[in-house]
Amino acid sequence: MKLGVIGCGKMGSALIGGAIRAKAIEVSQVIGFDPYPAAAEAFTSATGAPTTAELANLTDCDTFLLATKPQTAADALHSLKESGVRDAALVSIAAGLTIEWLEKHSPEGFRIVRSMPNTPSLVGKGASAFARSSHANDNDAAFASKLLGSVGLAVEVPESMIDAVTGLSGSGPAYIYLAIEALTDGGVEVGLPREQALQLAAQTVLGAATMVLETGRPPAELRDNVTSPGGTTVAGLASLEKTGFRNSLIRAVAAATARATELGKG
Known part of the structure; x- marks a missing residue:
C-alpha cells in the first residue's frame, strides 16, 4: 500500500503519526501533500514521512487520506482527478462532506470511507466513527479502523448516523x-x-x-x-x-x- 495524505494539518499529522507509532503503516508507505511549507514541515517533523507541493506526485498511491478543510476539498480532488489517478480508496476526515459529495468530486472508481474523528485524537484519546460507501470493501474499512483506532476508539456506523456522532463525540x-x-x-x-x-x-x-x-x-x-x-x-x-x-x-x-x-x- 502507498498512502497519499492530502492536507498536512494537525489532524492529518496526528492520524499518520499515530498509525506509524502503532505500526499500522510504515513511514516508507506515506507521502504527504500540502502547498504550505510550514504545514508540510510540521507533518514531516511529526511523522518522519516526506511531503510534496504537487498533487501529481501522489499518482502512485492506491490509498488516500483527505485531511483538507471542507472548502478546499473540491479543488484538491479535482486536481487529483486531472493527475490520472483511478480506482483507489479514499478516507475522508473533512467535516460535513457526504459520501455522495465525495463520490461526485473524486476520480473515477474511488472507494469512499467517510469518517468523523474528534480533537482528542491529537493526544491519542480520540473517539471516531466511520461509514463506507457501497463500493468500499472490507479491506478499506479495516484500514480506516486501523488508522482511526491508532489514536483512540474507532467504530463503524451507517452514514445516516454520522450526524449523531458529530453531535455526541x-x-x-x-x-x-x-x-x-x-x-x-x-x-x-x-x-x-x-x-x-x-x-x-x-x-x-x-x-x-x-x-x-x-x-x-x-x-x-x-x-x-x-x-x-x-x-x-x-x-x-x-x-x-x-x-x-x-x-x-x-x-x-x-x-x-x-x-x-x-x-x-x-
Whole structure:
C-alpha cells in the first residue's frame, strides 16, 4: 500500500503519526501533500514521512487520506482527478462532506470511507466513527479502523448516523471542557486555588471516563457506588437534577446533531 495524505494539518499529522507509532503503516508507505511549507514541515517533523507541493506526485498511491478543510476539498480532488489517478480508496476526515459529495468530486472508481474523528485524537484519546460507501470493501474499512483506532476508539456506523456522532463525540469535547471549567469554578468558590481546582477537575473527569471504559459497568452503577445515603454526593446530584444537568447534555447532543444535518444539506 502507498498512502497519499492530502492536507498536512494537525489532524492529518496526528492520524499518520499515530498509525506509524502503532505500526499500522510504515513511514516508507506515506507521502504527504500540502502547498504550505510550514504545514508540510510540521507533518514531516511529526511523522518522519516526506511531503510534496504537487498533487501529481501522489499518482502512485492506491490509498488516500483527505485531511483538507471542507472548502478546499473540491479543488484538491479535482486536481487529483486531472493527475490520472483511478480506482483507489479514499478516507475522508473533512467535516460535513457526504459520501455522495465525495463520490461526485473524486476520480473515477474511488472507494469512499467517510469518517468523523474528534480533537482528542491529537493526544491519542480520540473517539471516531466511520461509514463506507457501497463500493468500499472490507479491506478499506479495516484500514480506516486501523488508522482511526491508532489514536483512540474507532467504530463503524451507517452514514445516516454520522450526524449523531458529530453531535455526541465530535462536539462532545466542548461540553466536557465546559464541565471541567464549571467544576474548577466551583472548587474556587469553596476555597481551592484555581490551579489545583483545575487539576483536580480534569483528573476527576479522566478517572471517571477510564472507570466506565475499563470496568464495562454502567455509569449508573458506578455513580451509585459513589453515592452514600444522606452523603455529600447525593446532595450534589440532587442539585444537578434540580438545575437540569442531565437534560441539558441530552439537548446539547440533539441540537448539535440537528445543526450537523443542516450544514450537510447546505
